[in-house]
Amino acid sequence: MDYIPYLTPYETPFYFILIGLFFIPSIILSLRGKRSMWYQNFLTILFLWISFAGPNMGQGMALIIYIVWQLLLTIIYFKYRQKNNKSGWFYLAVFLNILPMIIIKVSPFLGHQSALAFLGYSYLTFKAVQVVMEIRDGIIKEFKPTYYIQFLIFFPTISSGPIDRYRRFLNDYLNPPDQDKYVGLLGKGIQSIFLGFLYKFIIGYVLSTHLLTYVEGVALGGSHPIWGVIGYMYVYSMYLFFDFAGYSLFAVGVSYLLGYETPINFNKPFSSPNIKEFWNRWNMTLSFWFRDYVYMRLMFTLLKKKVFKSRVVASNVGYFALFFLMGIWHGLTWYYIVYGLYHALLICTNDAWLRYKKKNKEHLPSNKWTKALAIFITFNAVCFSFLIFSGFFDVLIKHYL
Template structure:
């Protein structure tokens, strides 16, 4: 079920809110039970026959969590954790990487394996990483859960289940046991619906509108046709804008939906296209994934404690695996490795130039960062290396300044540039909604933006109603979120 679909907006969500309100009157535990049931229905709506992997994952990790807690002080504790992590990685590998291994990796070592082509469960990467973090936290004595109901809700809570944010047990379970915002139902509804409306507009109107300028160029490149300078930059810039508004829109909707039930999810975006360096970009983009990779992969590998060479190697490993997490393809690996190289270069530059950058350096750093990010997005979106190289060749002007397989859509290029300027200059949705405390650890906002802050006024009510109306009028062409495929 999609957040931007009529069945969700006019069926599931009103029933979920009404049922939750009724269950809440009987106590918080019945409300938790209802939310769990609603979340299972939400997930199974896609295809009930393929809901079993989620059930198996939850049951297996709950049992592993109990076993790790009981063996924490024994010599067996580490082995039990290792078994749990191996089981999760095997689970993810079977569903997500089996075809990639059989068709792309095995032939490189002389093996012939027939791919089964298993159906990829929705959100498998997100709910698997969420539970891997839980098992590690249990081992570290940061989490413990002996209650199957609360653990099931932790994993299945529908606002975050399909495409994140990636949550931690220690930040969610206190809320599931006793909501932080239990006495502010009216404020929860106002703030949650407002943030949801902003996110829905991002996805349904902006991202889906820009998407029409993305596919022609990438499709032409996939068929081997050359692209002119303008056409190549149009599709690359349009995709850069599309993926931001699509995924940040989903994250806004997720935080807004959780707030309707008095729950705060972690913030996932903080204007990444304002970043003046790749290091800063990864502190702003998909923040919960960055946190996961840092806490559960980079630090265990040694982080930066083992000298610059080891730190750079750790960065490359983390980003390569982060790329593969997004998809089972060499292009995703290339995207991750590119960002790894950029992070290594950024850290090396800071080592030789530790002084605070001046205004000109910040502007130059911003331009360079955006160009590098756009180039890397080409590999992320392209179906194969051949298509990616054709687009990059066009962006470099090596395929001509005009003509080519796809005519330059100057309106699309102008739209993408305008939206990039909005991303770089305008406050983000979390900053706009900061007076309501949106999400866990809301992002800071400059004082000069105070007049743009959300408030319960008639002006904001009309503005959000207009955004919602524009979004609803697009439901006839409902499209999936880009991160659903991951």
């Protein structure tokens, strides 16, 4: 082979062969309780080059421009914050943080793809916004450009998360695990990678290649299209979970091999007894990011400014704003927006039910059967949301109309 081809992270077995080969020196050093930063930097450059080489060289240049933009912006805001407590510049800094993402999202509607787009730009934006917000809150008291760059371009998670927190990452970066701890991380890392293979390359492959195609055919041309749509709803939901959870397991597992305890993204989400618990288990780092940096701050503002007298009303408005933003983040398409608003409605309804249940708990049964029913209802409500998210209703409308 004359060259290493362009490879999207974790999409082919060959990518893992490269990990197995190039991680050997790093693993040996870590088993001795050491970490070579120059070798980790070499791995970062190598795997970023692999991901952004070939036809995606333009994306690589966009990534470099993006890193420089966010670095300069954060340095300027940090220095400003050291001398000034005014909040107006904070909002400008956050807007400038997300400006590249806005341009990239809007560009297709203007008839072209932005040259600023690259693999993982949304997840890097979440990281960058987080740092500016924590500088503003006074939580980050010291800022070093080299640490910030390492945080942004940590290659195991660069394409689709999980979304780490700056201070948590920095603690791992500055404090390599000792020999005993790394042995445990190595074992968990290998286990996560093999479980990811099962999820993504076996279960996910069967679901997408065979079952999803079959139920789509039934829905679009079979004798029982309703059953085809129902089948598509469940199969697509399972595919979405196993594909995304498999990728997340890869990212977490590879992070462990490097001695970083990147947070997990999924924790048995389909066993959730209510929709709020589901979001505490599904794509957890994204969910918690929106909760901490959007919802909680919006709630604080609404209550502090006394925009609404009722905390319940403020909470419901906050949920609709939160999930509307989450919907348009996925894409400026009607079904993504409806998906977000549907989840806001589910959470508001769930909160109303929990308030009612608390007031009438002596009259309502609570046992394993009611919990099983709650899990069943939540599971089906979530699967229907994924049917909306898939865009299949758009396909159905165009096919039958």
